[in-house]
Amino acid sequence: MPNKNYIESKVVIIMGASSGIGEATARRLAKDGAKVIISARREDRLEKLADSLSAYNVKYQVGDVRVFEDVQAVINTAMTEYGRIDVLYNNAGIMPLNPLSKLRLDEWQAMLDTNIMGVLNGIAAVLPIMEKQGSGQILATDSVAGHVVEQTSAVYAGTKFAVRAIMEGLRKEEKDMGIRSTIISPGLVDTELYTTVDDEDTQAYLKQKAKIDGLGLNPETVANAVAYAINQPEGATVTEVFIRPTRQEG
Numbered sequence: 001m002p003n004k005n006y007i008e009s010k011v012v013i014i015m016g017a018s019s020g021i022g023e024a025t026a027r028r029l030a031k032d033g034a035k036v037i038i039s040a041r042r043e044d045r046l047e048k049l050a051d052s053l054s055a056y057n058v059k060y061q062v063g064d065v066r067v068f069e070d071v072q073a074v075i076n077t078a079m080t081e082y083g084r085i086d087v088l089y090n091n092a093g094i095m096p097l098n099p100l101s102k103l104r105l106d107e108w109q110a111m112l113d114t115n116i117m118g119v120l121n122g123i124a125a126v127l128p129i130m131e132k133q134g135s136g137q138i139l140a141t142d143s144v145a146g147h148v149v150e151q152t153s154a155v156y157a158g159t160k161f162a163v164r165a166i167m168e169g170l171r172k173e174e175k176d177m178g179i180r181s182t183i184i185s186p187g188l189v190d191t192e193l194y195t196t197v198d199d200e201d202t203q204a205y206l207k208q209k210a211k212i213d214g215l216g217l218n219p220e221t222v223a224n225a226v227a228y229a230i231n232q233p234e235g236a237t238v239t240e241v242f243i244r245p246t247r248q249e250g
Contacts, residue, residue: 006231008033011082013074015065015122016092018045021141021189024219025089025226030056032227035082039063039074040092065092065118068125075125085129087230090122090140097152108155115159119166127174135178135234139226140167142183144244171239180237182229187244190216215245 012029016022018040026049030036035057038046046060061077063070078085093115096107119140130136145153146160164183171181222243229238 003231004233005032006233007227009035010086010230011035011037011078011084012087012089012230013037013039013078013085013126014089014091015039015063015071015074015118016090016141017060018042018049021184021186021219021222021226022089022091023049024223025091026058027053028220028223028227029230030058032231034087037061037074037078037081065090065121066113068121071118071121072125075129079129084133085126085136087137087139088122088126089226090119090138092118093141093143095156097156099152100154111155111159115156116162116166119163123166123170127179130179131174131177133178137180137182137230138167138170139182139184139229142167142185142240144185144187144242144248146183146185147242168239171237175237178234182238183240184222184226184229185240185242186217186222186225187248188216189219189222215247217243217245 007029012034014022014026014036017026017038022038022040026036026038030053036059038049038058038060039062040046041062041064043062046062050058050060059077059081061074063074065071075085094111096104096111098104098107123138126136126138130138140163142163143160145157146164149157167181167183174181225241225243229241232238
C-alpha cells in the first residue's frame with residue numbers, strides 16, 4: 001500500500017529558494033503537489049525557477065530575510081492567495097568562514113543578520129497565523145556545524161547552534177498549538193554556499209571537496225530529507241534530519 005502524500009495541496013513558503021537546497025526543495029515539493037511560494041533576493045533566479053515549474057503551482061516574490069518587512073510581505077502574499085500557510089522553510093544562509101583572529105566584524109554581523117535574524121523574522125511573521133490555524137510547520141536549515149565546531153567556523157557554527165536552540169524552544173513553546181518545528185542539518189552540500197567564503201584557500205578547498213572530488217551531497221538529496229519531514233501526519237514531528245556525505249569525517 002503506497003504511503004499517503006501529506007504534501008499535496010499544502011501551502012509552502014521557501015525562503016532562500018533561488019539556488020541549491022532551496023531550489024531543489026521547491027522542485028520536489030511542487031512535483032509532489034504543494035502550492036509553493038519561493039522567495040530570495042535574486043529576482044532573475046526566482047523567475048527562471050518559477051518558469052521552469054510552470055506546469056505546477058509555483059509563485060515567486062523577491063524578499064531579503066534580513067528585512068522583516070520583506071518576509072512579512074511574502075507571508076501576506078501567501079495569505080492573500082491561499083488563505084493559509086501550512087509550511088515555512090527558512091533556508092537562507094551564508095558561510096564566510098575565517099579564523100577569529102582576522103577580526104571580520106562585518107562578516108560576523110552579516111551571518112548574525114542572515115542566519116539567525118532571518119530565521120527569527122520568518123518565525124515572527126508566520127507564527128501568529130499558524131497559532132490562529134492551530135496547525136503548521138516551521139523548518140530551518142541548520143548544519144553539521146550546528147553540532148560540531150571546526151577551525152575557521154566559530155561564528156558560523158555559533159549561528160547554527162543558535163538556530164538549533166531557537167527551533168527547539170519553538171517546538172516546546174508551540175507543540176500544544178499543533179505547530180511542528182524541524183531542523184535540517186546537512187553536511188557538505190554541492191551548492192553555491194562555498195562562494196560566500198571570503199578566504200580563498202578555504203573556498204578552494206570546499207569547492208574541491210564538493211564539486212571536483214564529489215564528496216558533497218546533491219541538493220536533491222537534502223530536498224528529499226525536507227520532503228520526508230513535511231510528509232508526516234499532523235500528530236508526528238520529525239524534529240531533526242541529520243544527513244552527512246558518507247565519506248565526510250567531521
